[in-house]
Amino acid sequence: MLFADTVVGDPAVHKPKIILIMVMVATVLFTLFGLNDTIFGEFMRPVIGEPKESGFFGNASIGLVMAIIVVINIVLIGFLPFRIQILIVWFELLLLFLTFFYSFGLNYQFIQSKIWFMITQGVFTTLYISAISIILASVLAIVGAIAKLSSNGFAFAIASFYTSFFRGLPLLMQVYLIYLGLPQLGYVIDAVPAGVMALTLCYGAYMTEIFRAGIQSINKGQWEASRSMGFGFGLTMRRIILPQAMPLIIPPTGNQFIAMLKDSSLVSVIGVWELMFLARTLGNKDFRHMEMLITAALIYWVLTVCLELVQSRIERHYRTASH
Amino acid sequence: MSTPIIEMTNVNKWYGTYHALRNINFTVNEGDKIVVCGPSGSGKSTMIRTLNYLEAHQEGTIRVNGTDMHSKMKDVDKVRMDVGMVFQHFNLFPHLTILQNLMAGPMWVRGISEEEARKTAMMYLERVRIPEQADKYPGQLSGGQQQRVAIARSLCMKPKVMLFDEPTSALDPEMVSEVLDTMVSLAKDGMTMVCVTHEMGFAKAVADRVIFMDEGEIIEENDPINFFDNPQSKRTQNFLGQILQH
Numbered sequence: 001m002l003f004a005d006t007v008v009g010d011p012a013v014h015k016p017k018i019i020l021i022m023v024m025v026a027t028v029l030f031t032l033f034g035l036n037d038t039i040f041g042e043f044m045r046p047v048i049g050e051p052k053e054s055g056f057f058g059n060a061s062i063g064l065v066m067a068i069i070v071v072i073n074i075v076l077i078g079f080l081p082f083r084i085q086i087l088i089v090w091f092e093l094l095l096l097f098l099t100f101f102y103s104f105g106l107n108y109q110f111i112q113s114k115i116w117f118m119i120t121q122g123v124f125t126t127l128y129i130s131a132i133s134i135i136l137a138s139v140l141a142i143v144g145a146i147a148k149l150s151s152n153g154f155a156f157a158i159a160s161f162y163t164s165f166f167r168g169l170p171l172l173m174q175v176y177l178i179y180l181g182l183p184q185l186g187y188v189i190d191a192v193p194a195g196v197m198a199l200t201l202c203y204g205a206y207m208t209e210i211f212r213a214g215i216q217s218i219n220k221g222q223w224e225a226s227r228s229m230g231f232g233f234g235l236t237m238r239r240i241i242l243p244q245a246m247p248l249i250i251p252p253t254g255n256q257f258i259a260m261l262k263d264s265s266l267v268s269v270i271g272v273w274e275l276m277f278l279a280r281t282l283g284n285k286d287f288r289h290m291e292m293l294i295t296a297a298l299i300y301w302v303l304t305v306c307l308e309l310v311q312s313r314i315e316r317h318y319r320t321a322s323h
Numbered sequence: 324m325s326t327p328i329i330e331m332t333n334v335n336k337w338y339g340t341y342h343a344l345r346n347i348n349f350t351v352n353e354g355d356k357i358v359v360c361g362p363s364g365s366g367k368s369t370m371i372r373t374l375n376y377l378e379a380h381q382e383g384t385i386r387v388n389g390t391d392m393h394s395k396m397k398d399v400d401k402v403r404m405d406v407g408m409v410f411q412h413f414n415l416f417p418h419l420t421i422l423q424n425l426m427a428g429p430m431w432v433r434g435i436s437e438e439e440a441r442k443t444a445m446m447y448l449e450r451v452r453i454p455e456q457a458d459k460y461p462g463q464l465s466g467g468q469q470q471r472v473a474i475a476r477s478l479c480m481k482p483k484v485m486l487f488d489e490p491t492s493a494l495d496p497e498m499v500s501e502v503l504d505t506m507v508s509l510a511k512d513g514m515t516m517v518c519v520t521h522e523m524g525f526a527k528a529v530a531d532r533v534i535f536m537d538e539g540e541i542i543e544e545n546d547p548i549n550f551f552d553n554p555q556s557k558r559t560q561n562f563l564g565q566i567l568q569h
Contacts (some may be wrong), residue, residue, distance in 0.1 A: 062436045225414035228375055229428045229480060230404035239431065 013078040022071050022115035023064075028064035031056075040066065064234060101294055110288050111295050118282070118292075122275035123299060125301045129192065129274060130261045133199035137260075138253075140204030145211035146237070159208065172266050174198045179270045195267030203260050234309035246316040254311035258304050265300075326353045327386075328484050328515055329374060334383035336369065336539075343369050344380065345539040351484065356516045358526040358547075361536035362562060367519045370536065371486050374517065375406045388483055404432060407477030407485040411493050413469040415461035421448070421472050422457040428480045440479070447475035451505050464493065467498030471505050478509075485509070487518040521566060535559045 012018055035041060036058040041051030043061050048054040052059075073092075077085055147159035166174065178201075179194040189197075226236040267275030279296030283289045283293050329351040336344040344366050351357055359367045371379040373385060376399050378393045385392045390402050416424050425444035429435040436445075448454040451471035453464075461469055470490055477485060487506065491499045503525050510516060510529040520526070526533050526547055533550040535543040535558075543550070543559045554560045 019404055150458070219414075221410060221412055221414040222416065224377055225410060227400075227407075228406070229477075230378060230400040230402075230410040230432045231428075232400055233431075236432055239427070240416055244416075 009210070011078045013074050019071060022074065025065050025068055026067035027060070027063045030066045031060045033063075034059050035062045035066070069074075071183050099130055104290055104294070106291050106294065107288060110286065111291050114282050114292065115295060118275065118278050118295060118299065121273055122278040122296070123303070125272060125274040126261070126264050126276075127303070129196055129199070129267065129272070130257075130264045133196050133203065134257055134260060136196070136200040137207055137256075139205040140200060140209045142242075143206035144204060144208030145215055146210065148212050149215060161207045163208050166201050167209075168189060169202075171198065171202045171263055172269065174202055175270060191267070191270045191272045194270060195264070198267070199260060199264060202263075203256055205255055207253060210249055210256070211245075214249035215241055218244050219247055247315070250311070250314055250318065254307065254314070257311075258307050261303055261307065262300055325426070327351065328353050328355075328388055329517070330384075330386040331370075331374075332384045332386075334370075334373065334380050336373065336378065336380045336382075341375045343539050344373070347383070347541055348358070348539065349534065349544065351515060352384060353515055354513055356510050356514075356531050357528050358530040358532075359517065359519045359534045359535060359536060360521060360523075360526070360562075361542075364538040365491075365536045367536045368488055369539075371517060371519050373401050374486055375408055384504075393434075404428075404480055405480035405483045407480060409470070409473050409477055409485065409490045411489040413461070413466070413473045415469055415473055415476070417461050418448065420458050420460055421453075421464070424455075424460065424461065424472060425476050425479045430461050433480065443476075443479055446549045447478045448472075450478070450508075451475045455457060465498060467501045470494065470498075470502045474502075474505055475508070484517065485517040487520065489519050490523060491520065523551070523563075523567065535562065537562070 013022075035046075036048070036051045036054050040062050041048070041054070044058070044065065045051060048058040048061055051058060077088055080088065140153050144162065144284065147155040148163070150156060169177075175195060175198040179189065179191065182194070183191045212229045215237075222240055222244065223236060226240045231240070264274060268274055268277035268280065271277065275296050279292045280289075283292035327350050331347050331349055334344055334347040347370060349357075359371065361367050369378055373380050373392075374387060376385075379394055387402050388397070388405050390398065392399070392402065395537070415421075416427070419427065422441065422444055425447065426437070426440040429440040430437060431444060445454060445457065448457055451474060453468055453471060456464055456468060457474075461472065464472065474485075474490075490506070491502050494502065499522070503522060506516070506518070506525065507529055515558070516523070516529075518530075530542055530547045533547050534541055535554075535556075537558050543554065543556050545555070550559075551563065554563055
């Protein structure tokens with residue numbers, strides 16, 4: 001939470017005016033949706049008669065009932081404490097999503113038959129490509145950040161050219177350029193190394209800027225104290241500046257990690273058998289594209305949630321380490 | 324007692340076109356306690372920071388502990404190990420505990436064993452009378468305590484001379500004396516000290532010489548009795564009149 005304010009009014013969702021507006025908006029939306037030929041129409045049969053022939057009256061009355069149910073739900077949640085609110089809202093949104101996917105009428109047997117291969121081949125490849133790229137990109141970022149802060153003209157010029165170029169080109173284009181461009185120079189590169197290289201160079205460029213900003217935010221006095229004790233540049237950087245910059249660097253870097261995990265799907269275009277590639281190809285033969293895409297989407301989401309948990313744990317570690 | 328440890332000869336420094344230090348000449352002998360005072364913007368902080376080359380000078384020579392300080396010198400770090408510096412804003416390392424702050428220097432650049440470094444650190448923490456805070460972080464200490472830790476941190480390096488750059492200016496009034504007491508006891512043990520400060524009581528009590536600076540120049544250099552009772556220059560008289568009238 002940003003700031004635990006001591007001045008609080010009633011929750012917005014308990015103000016009569018807002019409740020009224022919510023009911024009206026929801027009624028209009030549900031009415032426009034036209035729900036009379038769905039299962040909700042069946043429920044309302046005693047009131048509106050044959051659902052299919054009920055027309056606007058049917059739609060509007062279903063809309064009103066639905067709106068009232070939804071708003072009662074919201075008002076009730078408003079009474080609960082913060083944490084329970086989060087749990088319930090998450091649960092309801094998740095339920096909505098699953099119903100949405102359920103309505104596609106997916107073939108679960110097909111998913112079941114492919115999911116094991118998707119995990120052992122696809123998730124594994126996605127994870128190791130991302131992991132290697134993330135590690136290499138971090139190394140590149142530290143070097144790049146120091147170069148960008150150095151008074152050496154060459155170092156600064158090379159580093160700023162690098163960040164400008166690799167932040168300026170679409171990642172997809174970089175993947176193609178490396179995979180198809182390097183062989184032009186006489187060096188044939190495999191798909192996986194090419195993918196790793198593209199991800200590393202691109203994310204290294206973004207992370208260079210994150211590291212630079214983190215290092216720059218440390219007070220000049222820390223440098224002075226450290227240097228005045230006879231610590232060299234490297235020692236000062238490693239033991240004094242970077243440890244203090246870490247809490248500032250980690251949240252945006254975690255963001256980059258999550259983005260990279262998903263951008264690794266771009267290397268599917270050069271035929272790396274990672275999650276996205278399998279999602280596109282496994283369903284081809286049986287025309288079951290939706291099954292595979294939704295499965296892959298959920299797997300990406302689960303992986304991301306795992307990374308989010310790791311990130312918040314690391315952030316907590318740094319918060320408790322220095323008060 | 325008269326080996327020169329710091330010698331400044333005809334030192335000039337400019338920030339762009341602004342002439343920050345004008346023809347500074349002075350010598351600090353081993354065991355000397357020098358207090359530097361003057362109005363803000365007079366160049367006293369700049370001067371003390373050139374002594375361990377945190378600021379570069381453009382003309383003249385500065386010899387510290389027998390070594391000429393200039394930008395091409397590779398061994399600046401070696402000289403700095405022997406010159407302790409205490410800052411206005413303490414500049415403790417906030418991610419390290421008090422004990423780690425004190426042990427870092429000896430272990431990382433002096434190559435002293437952890438056990439030895441811990442012993443020395445605890446000794447100096449006793450000396451500044453806060454051994455019980457050893458395992459806390461700097462952010463948990465009061466300003467006065469932090470500044471005493473900063474002094475102890477410098478002492479752990481076993482310096483030949485200590486530089487103080489307005490060590491009490493950022494402190495709440497009630498904490499000034501605890502830091503000054505530490506500095507007085509340090510002076511009594513024979514430490515060579517150069518202090519930029521406005522604490523005239525401290526100057527009277529421990530200084531061998533008081534230097535008054537204004538507009539980048541040394542206006543007057545005298546022993547404390549004559550400096551306070553019989554200031555030679557008009558500008559010194561004005562300055563003393565302003566800070567002593569309260």
